[in-house]
Amino acid sequence: MAMTADPDIATPQDVPAHIAIIMDGNGRWAQARGLPRREGHRAGVEAVRRTVRAAIELGVKHLTLFSFSSENWSRPVSEVADLMGLLRRFISRDLADLHKHGVRIRVLGGEDNVPGDILKTIGEAVKLTQANTAIELNVAFNYGARQEIARAAERMLVAFENAGERRPTMTPGLFESFLDTFGTPDPDLLIRTSGEQRISNFLLWQLAYTELIFTQTLWPDFGEDDLRDAIASFHRRERRYGGLGARTTA
Numbered sequence: 001m002a003m004t005a006d007p008d009i010a011t012p013q014d015v016p017a018h019i020a021i022i023m024d025g026n027g028r029w030a031q032a033r034g035l036p037r038r039e040g041h042r043a044g045v046e047a048v049r050r051t052v053r054a055a056i057e058l059g060v061k062h063l064t065l066f067s068f069s070s071e072n073w074s075r076p077v078s079e080v081a082d083l084m085g086l087l088r089r090f091i092s093r094d095l096a097d098l099h100k101h102g103v104r105i106r107v108l109g110g111e112d113n114v115p116g117d118i119l120k121t122i123g124e125a126v127k128l129t130q131a132n133t134a135i136e137l138n139v140a141f142n143y144g145a146r147q148e149i150a151r152a153a154e155r156m157l158v159a160f161e162n163a164g165e166r167r168p169t170m171t172p173g174l175f176e177s178f179l180d181t182f183g184t185p186d187p188d189l190l191i192r193t194s195g196e197q198r199i200s201n202f203l204l205w206q207l208a209y210t211e212l213i214f215t216q217t218l219w220p221d222f223g224e225d226d227l228r229d230a231i232a233s234f235h236r237r238e239r240r241y242g243g244l245g246a247r248t249t250a
């Protein structure tokens with residue numbers, strides 16, 4: 001699609017460096033069409049492809065997609081199996097293309113309950129793409145933020161045990177070096193599709209000063225225009241980080 005002359009996002013420098021997305025509404029998209037939920041998830045994969053492509057074109061440097069939550073294991077076994085199958089197929093079909101386009105894949109989340117073949121495939125995808133620099137694609141899979149924070153605390157305790165008497169003073173900066181997201185800047189913009197206005201255990205630490213955008217669009221309908229709209233709304237926000245920003249103080 002041709003780049004439109006949108007003054008809000010005229011140059012890549014104006015684009016938020018890190019966009020995180022809670023991809024929600026696949027089930028409702030399918031239901032509205034009288035289709036089984038798995039068809040919604042299948043259409044959701046197409047929206048992932050469109051969004052990654054658009055993010056690269058727009059110059060986004062980090063894109064984080066919530067693809068399966070720690071809590072999603074509570075869905076019917078058949079739906080969980082459909083989602084695992086889609087992930088397997090996505091990696092096997094799209095990995096070469098993602099690599100060709102300079103996508104660096106990173107995975108956020110725990111390993112518990114994840115089938116061994118998926119862990120192996122994910123590990124290979126991460127390794128293959130580790131030197132790519134066009135965009136970092138963080139796939140939050142089997143991810144829950146409270147679980148991530150507990151994992152970080154666990155890693156930290158092990159590191160501190162080994163440090164003995166030389167245990168360093170705890171600071172937010174030190175703590176976050178144990179998180180799955182270490183090295184990636186916090187999201188500038190979070191988009192949640194499908195009209196739900198909640199965080200659902202996503203990136204609780206990292207979203208401290210993120211701008212939140214909730215859109216009615218169901219995830220399988222999401223595309224480049226929605227991404228551009230979200231970026232345009234982002235540019236109308238004033239981020240103040242607890243200060244006074246551009247407001248006059250007189």
Ligand code: IPE
Nearest residue numbers: 023024025026027028067068
């Ligand atoms: C998002 O769509 C995909 C996952 C959570 C895996 P949903 O499956 O949650 O769709 P709705 O919310 O039921 O419409």
Ligand code: IPE
Nearest residue numbers: 022023024066067068069200
């Ligand atoms: C959040 O969506 C998880 C993902 C998008 C992967 P859910 O559909 O699971 O969230 P809730 O249950 O509506 O909070």
Ligand code: MG
Nearest residue numbers: 024025026027
């Ligand atoms: Mg949902």
